[in-house]
Structure formats: structure tokens, C-alpha cells
Amino acid sequence: MARELLLVGGGHSHVEVLRRFALAPEPDVRLTLISRDRFTPYSGMLPGYLAGHYAFDDVHIDLVPLAEAAGARFLRDSVDGLDLAAQRVIPHDHSPLTYDRLSLNIGASPQLTSVPGAAEHATPLKPIDGLNARWLALLERLQQRPVRKTIMMVGGGAGGVEVLLAMQQRLQHLCRERGVPDGLLRFCLVTRGPRPLATHNARVQRHFSRLLTRRGVALHSDAEVVSVDADQLHTADGRTLAYNELLWATQAGAAAWLADTGLALDGAGFIRVDDHLASISHPHVFAAGDIASMVNYRREKAGVHAVRQGPALADNLRASLHDRPLARYRPQRRHLALISTGDRYAVASRGPWSWSGDWVWRWKDRIDRRFMARYRPPLTAP
Ligand SMILES: Cc1cc2nc3c(=O)[nH]c(=O)nc-3n(C[C@H](O)[C@H](O)[C@H](O)COP(=O)(O)OP(=O)(O)OC[C@H]3O[C@@H](n4cnc5c(N)ncnc54)[C@H](O)[C@@H]3O)c2cc1C
Known part of the structure; x- marks a missing residue:
């Protein structure tokens, strides 16, 4: 049998x-x-x-x-x-x-149920098909009629930061292509702790804090989100932050x-x-x-x-x-994380070490493409 x-x-x-x-x-x-x-x-x-x-x-x-x-x-x-x-x-x-x-x-998947209103109004990064559908719809809407929008990410881990920077890069490119001022779009990152990328070393955290400032991303740190309405969210210390698109990338459950x-x-x-x-x-x-x-x-x-x-x-x-x-x-115990910044540039982080550059992105690109090729038949050993 x-x-x-x-x-x-x-x-x-x-x-x-x-x-x-x-x-x-x-x-x-x-x-x-x-x-x-x-x-x-x-x-x-x-x-x-x-x-x-x-x-x-x-x-x-x-x-x-x-x-x-x-x-x-x-x-x-x-x-x-x-x-x-x-x-x-x-x-x-x-x-x-x-x-x-x-x-x-x-x-x-990111846990939305613990914050009232998040399940109704936020798009979690996972499942990814939900995110993709929302993303394609947003691209389509902006292509047809560019309007002022605030895109807000809750969660300052590597996934949240990478996705926000990638979206910013794509949307700003789209605005430039259409001759629309890219200032119409605002990007915000909301983190519970004082800095994004809390599980990475201080150099990586500083790198991303500076990069976010340079790229005009508004960083709301020490911000514990306690409730979400249709177009704004509220933090434990009394802040109210307005948004048009809300993405959710907090601790996975x-x-x-x-x-x-x-x-x-x-x-x-x-x-x-x-x-x-x-x-x-x-x-x-x-x-x-x-x-x-x-x-x-x-x-x-x-x-x-x-x-x-x-x-x-x-x-x-x-x-x-x-x-x-x-x-x-x-x-x-430690693993190498290659965190991309949306513009074919990446930061490598492992334990106390970090490196960055467009060469890191090319290195990551090679590793990632090699990984994907393993799963396309005809399959080869090992
Ligand atoms: C934007 C983003 C970027 C990330 N970047 C990195 C990175 O660079 N490096 C890194 O190490 N990690 C990264 N992560 C984390 C990484 O995605 C997860 O740790 C990883 O996907 C976990 O893999 P998994 O195999 O456990 O599950 P998944 O890859 O999530 O796969 C789960 C599978 O199960 C299926 N499934 C789910 N529920 C059910 C069910 N009830 N019944 C049947 N099927 C089901 C799904 O359809 C899917 O096929 C990132 C996460 C995000 C969101």
C-alpha cells in the first residue's frame, strides 16, 4: 500500500x-x-x-x-x-x-484583528495576491487621474520599509513619465519603536533613517497604532494621522x-x-x-x-x-539580510556588519534569480 x-x-x-x-x-x-x-x-x-x-x-x-x-x-x-x-x-x-x-x-500574516478598524481599512502585505490586486488598482487609478494621496505603511520591519520604498520609486517614476508633480504623493512610515529596522544593527538603522529623510518619507516613530478609521489612524499617545492608502506590515501571526x-x-x-x-x-x-x-x-x-x-x-x-x-x-544563528531601497540599490545586514551599494543590489539580484531558476522545470540537481 x-x-x-x-x-x-x-x-x-x-x-x-x-x-x-x-x-x-x-x-x-x-x-x-x-x-x-x-x-x-x-x-x-x-x-x-x-x-x-x-x-x-x-x-x-x-x-x-x-x-x-x-x-x-x-x-x-x-x-x-x-x-x-x-x-x-x-x-x-x-x-x-x-x-x-x-x-x-x-x-x-500580519495581525490586523488586534487593532480596531485595521481589518476593514488596511491592506496587509500578505496574502500577497491581495496586496498585488490593490497595488495594480492603485497604479491604474493614478495612471488615469493623478490625485493627491498619502500612502502610509504601518510596520517598520524590513518588509514594510522595502515595500514602501519600492512603491515610492514606482509611483514617482509614473508621475515623472506623465509630467505630473510627484509632490502630489506623500509617503509615511509608522513604527512602534524609535527607529525602523529594530532587529538590525545600529548602522543599518541609521542608514535607513537618513535614506527615508532624503527620500521625503515622513517617519512617525514611537507610534503605537490603537485604532483605524476609513481615512485616518490614531496612536496611543494621541496622534491622528490621515491617509488615503493604508498598508499593514506588523508582526506576523x-x-x-x-x-x-x-x-x-x-x-x-x-x-x-x-x-x-x-x-x-x-x-x-x-x-x-x-x-x-x-x-x-x-x-x-x-x-x-x-x-x-x-x-x-x-x-x-x-x-x-x-x-x-x-x-x-x-x-x-545569524543570517544575511539584503534589504533593497527601490532604486536598484541595497543594504546588506548581518549581525553587527553592514554594506551597501548598487553592487549589493546586483549581488542580491543574482542570488534571487538563481534561487527562482531552481523551481522552473526541467529541474536539475542538487
Ligand atoms: C514584502 C516582504 C518582503 C520580505 N523580504 C524578505 C527577505 O528579503 N528575506 C527574508 O528572509 N524574508 C523576507 N520576508 C519574510 C518572508 O516573506 C517570510 O518569512 C516567508 O514568506 C515565509 O515563508 P513560508 O514558506 O513560511 O510561507 P509563505 O511563503 O508565506 O507561503 C505560505 C504558503 O501557504 C499557502 N497557504 C497559506 N494558508 C494556507 C491554508 N490555510 N491552506 C492551504 N494553503 C495555505 C499560501 O498560499 C502559500 O503558498 C519578506 C516578507 C514580506 C511581506
């Missing part, structure tokens, strides 16, 4: 699992991928897409040919429940599916439905996994990427971890399906 391996979510780890199963198939394993979206955006290139440096296809992994290469069945659906006792997954639009081994790589599954979760609702990326409560369930919380290591939620977990996850899923011993995965 073939064993059932069910992959939920087409995130950065599962694309590597699919690639590895395509390169070395398991004859006795039936592989199924269920993912809400057909196209997985590669987060490292997303700001470059918004800035107009890349086309849609450059920055998205198409799960259909990848699943096909791996001999996997692909169901485009959202999972919103698990029946762990019966080893079943409950998708939204399909009948429940049973598994022998289950792996979850469903990512995380876990899918709420996980709380009802019986899986062991951490305080923020992420799945607690051991060094094998297996759930500490249900060893036949694995998790990787943002949704996983490694009990022995505290790490920032970042795509690099999801990518690096991919090979280990693939090996351990294979081993587990054959009841063989699993290998330990140890995440790196």
Missing part, C-alpha cells in the same frame, strides 16, 4: 520538498499538495516587482508544473481544520483527505484555526516543532517556515529560515515515511 504524504501550503520549504521528490521519487509514496494559491511569491524579489524591476513570472513559483514534476496531485484550496485522531486534513472546498504524514508550510486542532502551539499560536521539524505533540505532523516554532531555537520569522529548512524537511519526511531515524536540523 502506498503511503500518503500531504503537504499543506506551497511555501518556501515545500517547493524544495517537491523539487527533491521530483529529482528522487519515492515509488511507494502518494504525494498531494494543497495550497490556497497557485503561485508562490518569492518574498526576496517582491519589492523589486512592486518597483517595476521584475515581471510577475520572475518573482512567482508556479506550483502546477512543480507538483507535476514531483508526481504530486495539486489541489488549490485552503485548509481550515485538522482531525488529528483520524489523521485527516479538512480543506475548505474538498472532502477531507487522510494522510500517513502531514507537513504544514502555510506561512504567517499564525492562522487562527490551528488553535482548534490540538497541535501543541507556542504563545503566539505557531506550531511547536522539535529539531526534526516534527510537532512535539504529534510526531507524524511536520511544520516548517514561518508557521513553525522550533522549541530549542528562537529565530526571527524570515524566508531564509523557510528556505533552509526545505532540504532537512524533505529528508525527514522521507525518513519518517520509511520509519527510519530522523536527522537534526540546526538553524543558523
